[in-house]
Amino acid sequence: xxxxxxxxxxxxxxxxxxxxxxxxxxxxxxxxxxxxxxxxxxxxxxxxxxxxxxxxxxxxxxxxxxxxxxxxxxxxxxxxxxxxxxxxxxxxxxxxxxxxxxxxxxxxxxxxxxxxxxxxxxxxxxxxxxxxxxxxxxxxxxxxxxxxxxxxxxxxxxxxxxxxxxxxxxxxxxxxxxxxxxxxxxxxxxxxxxxxxxxxxxxxxxxxxxxxxxxxxxxxxxxxxxxxxxxxxxxxxxxxxxxxxxxxxxxxxxxxxxxxxxxxxxxxxxxxxxxxxxxxxxxxxxxxxxxxxxxxxxxxxxxxxxxxxxxxxxxxxxxxxxxxxxxxxxxxxxxxxxxxxxxxxxxxxxxxxxxxxxxxxxxxxxxxxxxxxxxxxxxxxxxxxxxxxxxxxxxxxxxxxxxxxxxxxxxxxxxxxxxxxxxxxxxxxxxxxxxxxxxxxxxxxxxxxxxxxxxxxxxxxxxxxxxxxxxxxxxxxxxxxxxxxxxxxxxxxxxxxxxxxxxxxxxxxxxxxxxxxxxxxxxxxxxxxxxxxxxxxxxxxxxxxxxxxxxxxxxxxxxxxxxxxxxxxxxxxxxxxxxxxxxxxxxxxxxxxxxxxxxxxxxxxxxxxxxxxxxxxxxxxxxxxxxxxxxxxxxxxxxxxxxxxxxxxxxxxxxxxxxxxxxxxxxxxxxxxxxxxxxxxxxxxxxxxxxxxxxxxxxxxxxxxxxxxxxxxxxxxxxxx
Numbered sequence: 278x279x280x281x282x283x284x285x286x287x288x289x290x291x292x293x294x295x296x297x298x299x300x301x302x303x304x305x306x307x308x309x310x311x312x313x314x315x316x317x318x319x320x321x322x323x324x325x326x327x328x329x330x331x332x333x334x335x336x337x338x339x340x341x342x343x344x345x346x347x348x349x350x351x352x353x354x355x356x357x358x359x360x361x362x363x364x365x366x367x368x369x370x371x372x373x374x375x376x377x378x379x380x381x382x383x384x385x386x387x388x389x390x391x392x393x394x395x396x397x398x399x400x401x402x403x404x405x406x407x408x409x410x411x412x413x414x415x416x417x418x419x420x421x422x423x424x425x426x427x428x429x430x431x432x433x434x435x436x437x438x439x440x441x442x443x444x445x446x447x448x449x450x451x452x453x454x455x456x457x458x459x460x461x462x463x464x465x466x467x468x469x470x471x472x473x474x475x476x477x478x479x480x481x482x483x484x485x486x487x488x489x490x491x492x493x494x495x496x497x498x499x500x501x502x503x504x505x506x507x508x509x510x511x512x513x514x515x516x517x518x519x520x521x522x523x524x525x526x527x528x529x530x531x532x533x534x535x536x537x538x539x540x541x542x543x544x545x546x547x548x549x550x551x552x553x554x555x556x557x558x559x560x561x562x563x564x565x566x567x568x569x570x571x572x573x574x575x576x577x578x579x580x581x582x583x584x585x586x587x588x589x590x591x592x593x594x595x596x597x598x599x600x601x602x603x604x605x606x607x608x609x610x611x612x613x614x615x616x617x618x619x620x621x622x623x624x625x626x627x628x629x630x631x632x633x634x635x636x637x638x639x640x641x642x643x644x645x646x647x648x649x650x651x652x653x654x655x656x657x658x659x660x661x662x663x664x665x666x667x668x669x670x671x672x673x674x675x676x677x678x679x680x681x682x683x684x685x686x687x688x689x690x691x692x693x694x695x696x697x698x699x700x701x702x703x704x705x706x707x708x709x710x711x712x713x714x715x716x717x718x719x720x721x722x723x724x725x726x727x728x729x730x731x732x733x734x735x736x737x738x739x740x741x742x743x744x745x746x747x748x749x750x751x752x753x754x755x756x757x758x759x760x761x762x763x764x765x766x767x768x769x770x771x772x773x774x775x776x777x778x779x780x781x782x783x784x785x786x787x788x789x790x791x792x793x794x795x796x797x798x799x800x801x802x803x804x805x806x807x808x809x810x811x812x813x814x815x816x817x818x819x820x821x822x823x824x825x826x827x828x829x830x831x832x833x834x835x836x837x838x839x840x841x842x843x844x845x846x847x848x849x850x851x852x853x854x855x856x857x858x859x860x861x862x863x864x865x866x867x868x869x870x871x872x873x874x875x876x877x878x879x880x881x882x883x884x885x886x887x888x889x890x891x892x893x894x895x896x897x898x899x900x901x902x903x904x905x906x907x908x909x910x911x912x913x914x915x916x917x918x919x920x921x922x923x924x925x926x927x928x929x930x931x932x933x934x935x936x937x938x939x940x941x942x943x944x945x946x947x948x949x950x951x952x953x954x955x956x957x958x959x960x961x962x963x964x965x966x967x968x969x970x971x972x973x974x975x976x977x978x979x980x981x982x983x984x985x986x987x988x989x990x991x992x993x994x995x996x997x998x
Contacts, residue, residue: 585647695729763984777834868896924958
């Protein structure tokens with residue numbers, strides 16, 4: 278690439294000197310002295326030479342404006358000096374004077390380029406005037422040389438700027454044909470200059486822009502009224518190197534007319550147009566990107582909340598005018614936090630994009646799917662007849678999402694909870710419809726997730742109560758003094774001893790009193806607060822067990838319930854081991870209780886975590902065993918230590934409902950795998966006797982003791998000793 282240093286490789290152009298240098302060459306000192314006196318003036322620097330060779334040295338060393346030269350010198354003649362000046366192209370004016378009266382000397386001097394010839398016997402005023410004329414002539418020549426050099430330099434600079442300009446610079450004739458174009462055209466559009474010269478400007482303009490571009494490329498005006506910043510699309514040359522991405526160039530164009538005067542014309546006439554086109558393609562793309570980002574979600578490309586609200590408001594206006602209904606759906610992916618916590622945000626992002634693609638395929642062409650943020654999406658369904666139309670789409674979504682997603686090379690079923698609100702029944706403004714659909718979605722989650730509900734006014738009350746309970750739960754976790762652990766003893770009736778206790782959390786609400794776990798644990802799981810609750814349970818249970826062992830109950834085992842959400846976290850083992858280490862307990866001192874339903878969610882993942890816990894020595898019990906058939910397929914693969922018979926089977930023992938056979942089968946299966954069996958929910962003597970008769974020796978339930986506060990448990994254990 279050319280640079281400014283390439284413009285003029287010669288020495289920079291000097292300014293004109295203010296002082297003038299005069300050299301007097303004469304072998305007679307009296308003449309030199311007399312001439313010095315005559316020619317002395319401010320701004321003049323006068324030097325003397327008594328011979329030709331000294332004069333040549335001075336002329337070779339510095340610039341001399343005027344040489345007053347005697348033709349007759351002792352070493353070389355004045356003619357030889359002038360010949361040297363000519364051969365060496367020394368720019369100076371020579372005034373020759375001589376005592377020779379012949380015309381031949383004067384002719385010879387003038388032929389050698391002398392400025393003037395003066396006889397030594399001339400009037401002194403003639404010499405003064407001759408030198409003055411020579412100095413004026415010399416200055417005029419220098420000014421002309423300087424001006425010419427500056428013009429040439431300016432022209433080179435102009436050519437450089439035009440050729441190196443990042444803009445396309447061109448000139449058209451009065452028919453719109455190129456007569457000049459700079460080299461930028463090749464890198465911008467793929468044309469060589471030779472290809473465009475003589476071609477009409479339309480060859481480089483997008484076909485849809487030719488008509489309006491005609492005025493800019495054919496501009497006749499000049500000055501402020503001329504075309505400025507006109508936006509036009511330019512075409513790449515077909516099959517050019519730049520055309521590999523078929524990129525269309527967007528440029529802003531400024532142009533003005535060119536006029537010329539003919540010798541016989543009274544006014545200038547139009548001869549063409551000159552213009553500059555600047556490539557703004559990247560700027561336009563950036564503007565489009567910014568505009569897109571303002572109204573769309575960057576991850577999924579879906580409309581964002583702002584655009585969704587705008588479309589919903591417009592649809593409400595149209596529905597009101599046409600007396601129509603429209604539907605709003607609020608979608609929340611169930612268990613999405615599991616993906617981010619277990620596999621990381623990149624896998625979560627991939628799931629969100631695939632989720633959006635699948636849901637979009639379930640919608641009509643005029644519907645809008647938007648991402649509100651996180652794992653929440655909204656859907657606008659204009660022009661519906663009734664809520665049944667929305668229900669059809671909701672069922673289609675649920676069916677589509679039954680197909681597993683691939684997450685970290687594993688299958689993952691991402692169910693969704695959906696809430697529905699319909700205009701105008703469930704709201705007449707965008708905010709009302711979205712809020713009520715959101716409330717319905719939360720009710721769907723409360724009823725077991727993976728489904729949909731239409732908004733009902735009664736949900737408002739439930740939603741307010743839920744939000745209030747959620748806020749109270751956050752406060753309880755922060756304060757840390759509202760939770761309690763109650764403990765229900767577990768007995769071995771054959772050995773007539775207490776083998777363990779099950780820790781059960783209670784929330785001692787300051788206004789509502791004691792709240793059972795099934796009233797707030799699902800809320801804690803849904804909001805992510807279950808981690809803090811579980812941490813409190815683990816630490817408190819371990820602390821209480823350590824207290825009991827210090828008081829002599831060395832063989833007592835503590836059963837601790839963990840939420841299925843805990844098995845979705847990668848730090849499960851560390852979070853259980855920490856309180857054990859802190860309170861000086863061996864892992865074998867506790868038994869982690871998991872539900873049978875947990876086994877069905879992601880068996881391979883659960884198996885890996887259960888085996889990890891078992892390797893440390895912890896016990897693992899399956900709670901509510903027998904309520905699901907699927908876990909029977911996995912039981913042999915789980916390293917569990919205990920099977921707990923669900924109280925629903927225990928309750929019906931002896932009533933002919935088939936419970937005896939089921940319990941007998943469960944006991945047989947457990948024993949075949951070498952597992953302990955414990956029946957829970959034992960409330961009557963008949964149930965106790967039936968269980969003993971079926972071979973179940975370990976039990977817990979209200980027949981023996983209700984869940985007890987810690988102080989009451991200590992008393993119970995002391996009495997049973």
